[in-house]
Amino acid sequence: MPDAAMPSIAREHHGRPADLIPVLQETQAAYGYLPRDAIRSVARALRLSESQVFGVATFYAQFRFTPPGKHHVRVCLGTACHVKGGGHMLEVLERRLGIHPGETSADGSYDLERVACIGCCALAPVVTFDEKTFGQMSVVKLEGILDERGQA
């Protein structure tokens, strides 16, 4: 294992398969994603097969299987953002970062996620960089933000 977080998570939930989702959530919180080895450890601790663990993990949108980027970019594509041009924002990010949603840029600096409603529809369309929310975005504003962050 990459570090010591896994044994303590496993010990706490040992032999309780109903805890699978919280265990996966804690594991992802510890590593930023679900490494292959961690899935194996989770399966062993909860007395499940690896395929069962993998089956549940891939079902839910929250779990990722590749390391996240240094910065986390989310594009809201809830209904309000969609009708106000959220799709254009996603295109800009895909073009500029060179990645699709769910991927991490080659240099590891950004990962991109599309979400269905952050819940600030009044500010649509919305893009978030890490914890910061940028509302009433436009293609030009977003390009400007990326320029400022030095993203070619």
Add this chain to the structure above:
Amino acid sequence: MNAAKLSKRRRRAVEAWQGLQDSARPVIYVGTGSCGRAAGALELIQAVRAELAERRVDAKLVQVGCIGPCYLEPLLDIQMPGQPRISYSNVSAKAAERILNAAFKGEVSKGHLVGHLGANGFDGVPRFFDHPMLAPQVRIVLRNCGIIDPDDLDHYLARDGYVGLEKCLAAPWQDVLETVKRSGLRGRGGAGFPTWRKWLTCRETSSDQRYLICNADEGDPGAFMNRSLIEGDPHALLEGMLIAAFTLGASMGYIYIRAEYPLAIERLRTAIAQARGLGLLGQHILGTDFSFDITIKQGAGAFVSGEETALIASIEGRRAMPRTRPPFPAVSGLHGQPTIINNVETLATLPNILRNGPEWYAHYGTETSKGTKTFSLVGKVRRTGLIEVPLGTTLRQVIFDIGGGVAKEFKAVQTGGPSGGCLGEEFLDTPIDYESLAAAGSIMGSGGLIVLDRDTCIVDTAKYFLSFTQAESCGKCVPCRVGTRHLVELLETICRGEGTVSDLAKLERLAAAVKGSSLCGLGNTAPNPVLSALRYFRQEFLAHAVDKRCPAAVCRDLVIYRVVKERCTGCERCVQVCPVAAISGPRSEPHNLDQDKCIKCRSCYEVCRFDAIAGDAIVIEPRGVA
């Protein structure tokens, strides 16, 4: 803690609450729900703190939840000694400095003024709740949101918090069930099943372990009622759950909440700890035989887990896949035991019904749909936000009176999110109740109201909703897994201008099949957006399929970007922003836009609109117009 001790605690809380209104030092309130934070509320608080420190003003700062009008955020309320709480809107950090300075001199900054929240009138300042967005509303579930500090249990107690629970505990469960029955309360998650009937089925199933689950997995894109409610008044939900659990004879409860709602989860954790501390959760609640506790379960992101049996599967640690019913969860649910799943709003309504009586609640609403309902009013409407209205209010009242209408021409309103339908102008006078919306071909749903204007393409919107449900289909049953995929593909073909009239018939047939034969509510309702759109906006589908034209100029394969030579001054702003060098100069002469290179990213359109010397010289228009 018993009832007498709780009364004593409440008396102290009331005094403290009154003390806050009569405070001898300024009190400053900032709405810091998720929406307020997104609009800059945390930066606003920093600015307020800095200003207070610099001017050495001793003021109390209170963080409250969302009061509703999202479009006015961030909101800053200032209550000077001897004055009511006065609310200011769209307050940037810079504006806060000016507004505070004026307030300390006893002046009111008219530019940002919304109104006051005091009991009495105040010179030259309108009442906050007389604001056109708020005046038509009836706030029952949202009564505390934006008013109290959600992390302060005493605020909730001071406003008659847990009075409903006390009344409930003093009566046999049958009386409480009767009260809920008389109130006419129906499930606010969208299906509208009478709450009492579901409860009775559960109660009558013999078992020594019953469960209550609160469904807070608000998954509709464009709906945030439950999140705002939990963030603004978490104890109302806990009290509602206690009332439901007492009636059901449930000793264990779960709140299944989206992991994407970290602030709501944090507020719930705080509230649960406070309730446990006071003996309102745990063993022998308020000295009675009733015991109940609540566990938070975080959803891991699956829209289908809003379906009852899928939600149960998820709590049991499995994939959130629905199963056939019966048996219904009320008979055999979590771990095979009788289980009731109620929506956040249904539960948070209960304390009000218990406190004020069922007749009081039932006098709002219509014959078959009693009480009030919260909605998130968003899209192309002027005043967006979270609202609560009596059922029976018309769509027109909501969109035009409360929402202030649409800047451009109104086209349709989508109710019920991806499970609902879009209703055009002829339905504006439809009362919002379960039956009327269903008769119009839509549904009530959980409360998303998305307003569309003439710049919104109906075919694109239908494609959007279908793509959402298609991606969220759990894949268990064929009609939903395969059917929604084909529906999306058909819609994509039409949006690309490659469809034919026969595709419309195919859409209708397939939609009916998916609707009629899917296993759960997700598949049963997924075709609603496309069916209602086809029914009421057929012309627009025909325009795409026959004329290969998108009248709203949205579908990208059917639009072109064009420079209007007569308007272009040749300022070269568009040349600079174009990422693919599709536009060329020379300066001071009308520019050329190379259609073959253009990727339709919208940059040139935006700069020409807002930054260029002439403006509006670049248009996005349906292909084949010029």
